[in-house]
Amino acid sequence: MSADLALIGPVLAAMLTAATPLLFAALGELVVEKSGVLNLGVEGMMLVGAVCGFAVTAQTGSSTAGFAIAALAGAGTAALFGVLTLLLLANQVATGLALTLFGVGLSALIGQGFVGIPIPDVPELNIPGLTDLPVIGKALFGQDAVVYLGLAMVPAVHWFLYGTRRGLILRAVGENHAAAHALGYKVIRIRFLAVLFGGAMSGIAGAYLSLDYTPMWAEGITAGRGWIALALVVFATWKPGRVLLGAWLFGGVTIAQLHVQGLGIDIPSQLLSMLPYLATVVVLVLISRDIARIRLNAPASLGKVFHPDA
Amino acid sequence: MTLLRLEPRGEASRAMVYLTPLIAVALTLVSGFLLFWAMGFDPVKALHAFFIAPVSSVRGVGELAVKATPLVLCAIGLAIGFRANVWNIGAEGQLTLGAIVGGGIALAFYGEGGWWLLPLMIVGGMVGGALWAAIPAFLRIRFNASEILTSLMLNYVAVHLLNYLMHGPYRDPEGFAFPESRLFEADAVMPLLVAGTRVHLGSLFALLAVAGGWFLMARTFIGFQIKVIGLTPTAAGYAGFNQKKIIWLTLLLSGALAGLAGLGEVAGPIGQLNPTISPGYGYTAIIVAFLGRLHPVGILLAGFLMALSFIGGEAAQIALGLPKAITGVFQGMLLFFLLATDVLIRYRLRFGAKTAPKPIAGRAAA
Numbered sequence: 001m002s003a004d005l006a007l008i009g010p011v012l013a014a015m016l017t018a019a020t021p022l023l024f025a026a027l028g029e030l031v032v033e034k035s036g037v038l039n040l041g042v043e044g045m046m047l048v049g050a051v052c053g054f055a056v057t058a059q060t061g062s063s064t065a066g067f068a069i070a071a072l073a074g075a076g077t078a079a080l081f082g083v084l085t086l087l088l089l090a091n092q093v094a095t096g097l098a099l100t101l102f103g104v105g106l107s108a109l110i111g112q113g114f115v116g117i118p119i120p121d122v123p124e125l126n127i128p129g130l131t132d133l134p135v136i137g138k139a140l141f142g143q144d145a146v147v148y149l150g151l152a153m154v155p156a157v158h159w160f161l162y163g164t165r166r167g168l169i170l171r172a173v174g175e176n177h178a179a180a181h182a183l184g185y186k187v188i189r190i191r192f193l194a195v196l197f198g199g200a201m202s203g204i205a206g207a208y209l210s211l212d213y214t215p216m217w218a219e220g221i222t223a224g225r226g227w228i229a230l231a232l233v234v235f236a237t238w239k240p241g242r243v244l245l246g247a248w249l250f251g252g253v254t255i256a257q258l259h260v261q262g263l264g265i266d267i268p269s270q271l272l273s274m275l276p277y278l279a280t281v282v283v284l285v286l287i288s289r290d291i292a293r294i295r296l297n298a299p300a301s302l303g304k305v306f307h308p309d310a
Numbered sequence: 311m312t313l314l315r316l317e318p319r320g321e322a323s324r325a326m327v328y329l330t331p332l333i334a335v336a337l338t339l340v341s342g343f344l345l346f347w348a349m350g351f352d353p354v355k356a357l358h359a360f361f362i363a364p365v366s367s368v369r370g371v372g373e374l375a376v377k378a379t380p381l382v383l384c385a386i387g388l389a390i391g392f393r394a395n396v397w398n399i400g401a402e403g404q405l406t407l408g409a410i411v412g413g414g415i416a417l418a419f420y421g422e423g424g425w426w427l428l429p430l431m432i433v434g435g436m437v438g439g440a441l442w443a444a445i446p447a448f449l450r451i452r453f454n455a456s457e458i459l460t461s462l463m464l465n466y467v468a469v470h471l472l473n474y475l476m477h478g479p480y481r482d483p484e485g486f487a488f489p490e491s492r493l494f495e496a497d498a499v500m501p502l503l504v505a506g507t508r509v510h511l512g513s514l515f516a517l518l519a520v521a522g523g524w525f526l527m528a529r530t531f532i533g534f535q536i537k538v539i540g541l542t543p544t545a546a547g548y549a550g551f552n553q554k555k556i557i558w559l560t561l562l563l564s565g566a567l568a569g570l571a572g573l574g575e576v577a578g579p580i581g582q583l584n585p586t587i588s589p590g591y592g593y594t595a596i597i598v599a600f601l602g603r604l605h606p607v608g609i610l611l612a613g614f615l616m617a618l619s620f621i622g623g624e625a626a627q628i629a630l631g632l633p634k635a636i637t638g639v640f641q642g643m644l645l646f647f648l649l650a651t652d653v654l655i656r657y658r659l660r661f662g663a664k665t666a667p668k669p670i671a672g673r674a675a676a
Contacts, residue, residue, distance in 0.1 A: 278467060281464070
């Protein structure tokens, strides 16, 4: 086998892992936005999930417990956002920003005792015969359970939104909350549940970074991935399948940035580190320029405050 | 039926506009008390070390002004944008670019300076910040791309750019590979305003920005257009106000002010360029803008309060070994409480179920 071909397997595997946190966070936010709520606090919820998951795994030795707590912690921080924006009618943009600033501080506070502490590896799938397949074996059959869960969430979210009655109601709430309210649907309760789901997904996304991808705890470990996930939702024009595409794209950019350095191409590492952020801007521009398409796909009530008596 | 519900006020409560920031501060202090207690510190001592001890000396009060300067400069610009629903989250990056461009001028003319150097650096810093903010403005107007996401992404790009410069072109040639620039010469440093403190010329610019921001919003037609566009974009459209012009104006203005803040840091208290020129001033400025009710005078007061959270964090770290991260937690909590209590401006709390007219079943459940 040539050296180039031998590289494809690890690169593909690394791309899938790099895409996983984005996939979770973006799918969660997609459901939130479909219900008509814009939660800009993804980065904060990811950080809280990352640190709580890490702390629990470091204490118990169980990464499963870590992921479970991370999901709960993410949902908990999201509940704060829900109370403020849905019950107290606060501005969603401002509250989302507050959630991120709060998450950055809180995670640093919780995590101060966990910097540099080792944790057990997350077990990876190993199917004799398949995992050993050349090139694609490791990428397709040698990942840990969370990667597969992330992939499974794509059809699951799609099925929920477009194949179930509850999904239809959630979308109706996101398109026109006044009409949905008039039909007797509990707008605030539905949105709150969506926000909690988004928080849990962000929490898992963060924990994937601290438990699996890195794996360690460091302040600001998410490095803007929460914001990239928000951009991915727009890029995907609020469609779950396209979120997967976008996550892979960004996973690819992240990995490419590492491998360019490995190939000995002489670009300073600091400039290469800009790539994912620049790519986000470019992708956002390409998709947003088609205003008609954004209008057609964006939930019509996105970011608007709802008060039943108003 | 719910015990507690929100009833719309006939008109927004003026009193609550001024009261809710105070309520939010009080709630933050109470939460801080509980937080310190839960962490095993003596809460009274911790709060004293955090909020009172640092400002018990002339030097301490001076430091307060030093830290408030970049916060106020950034927040004035951001607030004008927020008024027009232009969400510039990129003050941190614009501040960084101001430092890179303005500080770069200081390094470029190293050893050849004169009285003209500092003014040139100030202009350079403002232009650098404004150009960085021009990117999200252009992308929003030309391509409809959300300025929230683009301006935020550019923060990360700016930090990496600074890092690259500090490890490459900007590094002190005699500096043993440390990622720091040369120390600026006397011609390239902001003059001090108060003896015995580090209060520098930048603080005067911050006060000018407060006055200018107030004049722009309260006394000019552009300020009026900004407010109308923010409150009712449709009405602004009927009135023929040019929304694109306002997006350009607010982003360029806030970028220039953030750039000035960044230049003020490197030519002021820091005195050189290094990779950590800002402990997150650009982000904290968002909180300052909201806490100050998007009003220049309010921002001045809020700037001092948030400056105290930075100094207090450092002081408490030294005095009691409190983790520095607590600053961020305080800042986040304060903004949360403010946003939560702001509901009282337009709604009043009512206890018990609605009496008349009888609500349709389920309507008051929210």
